[in-house]
Every structure is written in C-alpha cells, then in structure tokens.
Amino acid sequence: RKEVEQDPGPFNVPEGATVAFNCTYSNSASQSFFWYRQDCRKEPKLLMSVYSSGNEDGRFTAQLNRASQYISLLIRDSKLSDSATYLCVVNRVQQGGKLIFGQGTELSVKP
C-alpha cells in the first residue's frame, strides 16, 4: 500500500468552479501535513501546511482528519492559473524529517 495516496485525475473544471482534492495516508504516526503545487517540470512549491483545526488561505481551504488519516484541499472560484499538479505531502516527524509525497492530482482549469 502506498504511504500517501491521491486520485491522479486529471480534473478538468471550468473557471469559477469549486474543486476538491482528497488524500489518504497510511502511517498513523505522521506528524505534519502539507499541500504543494507543482507546475510542469518545475519544483514543488508549498501551498499550505495543514492543521487539525483546518486552515484557509484566500480561496484555498485545507482539512485534516487524523482519525480517518485523510487530508483534503478545496479550491473555490478556480482560476486558469490554478492549473497544476497538487501534491499531498506528509512528514513523520515535526522537525527535520523527510517529506513523503503522493503521486499528485492534476488540475486543468478551462476558460
């Protein structure tokens, strides 16, 4: 079983749509959680850390359910510039540990 699993997509949505990505992780000892975005052939860029209480940054909302080992990302009012691959990432420790990446979910926002 993969340690971090994501639906690979692609998700094709019109501009202005709301889109949700889901992710599950298998190791209950995981400590910290992130969403990164990656554009084609570029580096992963941190979108947001994910906290148990849930957190929001503008159009983006992330949720963590430790009991279900489930992480989500919601994008509201999607823009053409949101087209990218969204990576669900976990870390087993808080400080210094390696990041474990999911395969990524591809999003394509169309006009």
Add this chain to the structure above:
Amino acid sequence: EPEVTQTPSHQVTQMGQEVILRCVPISNHLYFYWYRQILGQKVEFLVSFYNNEISEKSEIFDDQFSVERPDGSNFTLKIRSTKLEDSAMYFCASLTAYYEQYFGPGTRLTVT
C-alpha cells in the same frame, strides 16, 4: 525573499561519469535535503543533512551518492558513476523555522 538556488539547471553526462549538483540553501536554515523526480513519477527523498552530517538516507542513496557542505553556503550532491536510471530532476530543499521545506528550481540530469 530568500530562495534556494541550484546549478546547473540542466546537466547532460555520459554513463559512468561523475556529476556534482550544487545547491545554495537559504542562509539561516539548518536542515538540507536532496530529492529526485523521475519523469512522470512522484518526488522521492534521497538524503537529509544536519549539523554537517547525514541524518537520514533512502535506499536510493547508495554508495554511488555522496553529499557535502564544503563551505558555509554550498550543499552538493555527487553521483560517482552515473547510470541511465539516474536521469531525473534533482531538487534541493531546506527547512524553515516553521518546519516547512522550500525547494530549489532543480537540476535536470540526463545520462546518455
């Protein structure tokens, strides 16, 4: 805004040759990492480095790989004898005080 830098952006080498990939992490960060991403696959951890020594390494990071922090700013990944399957994007990252890792733009390594 400080950022992680990497050189070169693209390296082409022949099988069996040695390559050195260079990174300049963000200056006040203490943990440094190398990851790789084979085309079409997920990002994979290679090695982490703290206090001038390796703190963790993956199965991929075998005897052909080494890392060094030769001075106060550079962080290098050396592959002694490259194989075709080493062709990938190699990303350097460093850790902030908030335990978030920021990535450099990557070096695309092509082994022919």
